[in-house]
Amino acid sequence: MATEAAVDVPKDGSWPALRERAFAAMAHAYAPYSGFRVGAALMGSDGSIAEGCNVENASYPAGMCAERGAIAAAVARGMHEFTAIVIATEAEVPTPPCGICRQVLMEFAPQLLVLSVTRSGAEAQWSMPDLLPHAFTPTSLGAHAASKRRRTECM
Numbered sequence: 001m002a003t004e005a006a007v008d009v010p011k012d013g014s015w016p017a018l019r020e021r022a023f024a025a026m027a028h029a030y031a032p033y034s035g036f037r038v039g040a041a042l043m044g045s046d047g048s049i050a051e052g053c054n055v056e057n058a059s060y061p062a063g064m065c066a067e068r069g070a071i072a073a074a075v076a077r078g079m080h081e082f083t084a085i086v087i088a089t090e091a092e093v094p095t096p097p098c099g100i101c102r103q104v105l106m107e108f109a110p111q112l113l114v115l116s117v118t119r120s121g122a123e124a125q126w127s128m129p130d131l132l133p134h135a136f137t138p139t140s141l142g143a144h145a146a147s148k149r150r151r152t153e154c155m
């Protein structure tokens with residue numbers, strides 16, 4: 001096990017369920033260009049799980065990562081708080097979220113536990129502060145933007 005940081009396993013023992021759902025999502029990945037399939041399973045603070053997989057596109061920048069797909073699926077279900085995410089790949093070495101996904105995950109879950117697993121059984125764990133120190137967060141926008149944000153959350 002290639003643990004890079006000490007991160008507690010979720011107290012409800014959800015890692016096995018999250019692993020299973022992440023690998024199931026990975027099986028649906030649309031990655032005809034890279035061949036690099038990724039699945040993600042995100043645990044909401046209420047214990048519910050939302051999945052995502054990478055979805056590539058012939059116009060490469062239009063592609064979407066599994067982690068952001070999971071966030072989008074979760075938000076569409078009204079989930080805004082998360083405790084853990086499992087990222088599943090077929091790589092030899094566990095892969096952390098890309099920079100864009102780190103930013104998106106930080107928006108909703110600054111204390112998120114991140115577990116990356118591979119088909120071969122390798123894994124690595126991080127926390128969001130490990131992955132994105134000195135993050136740009138909603139508070140970085142200042143008081144005015146924060147009040148606008150609260151208004152849109154009520155819509």
Ligand code: ZN
Nearest residue numbers: 065097098101
């Ligand atoms: Zn990404």
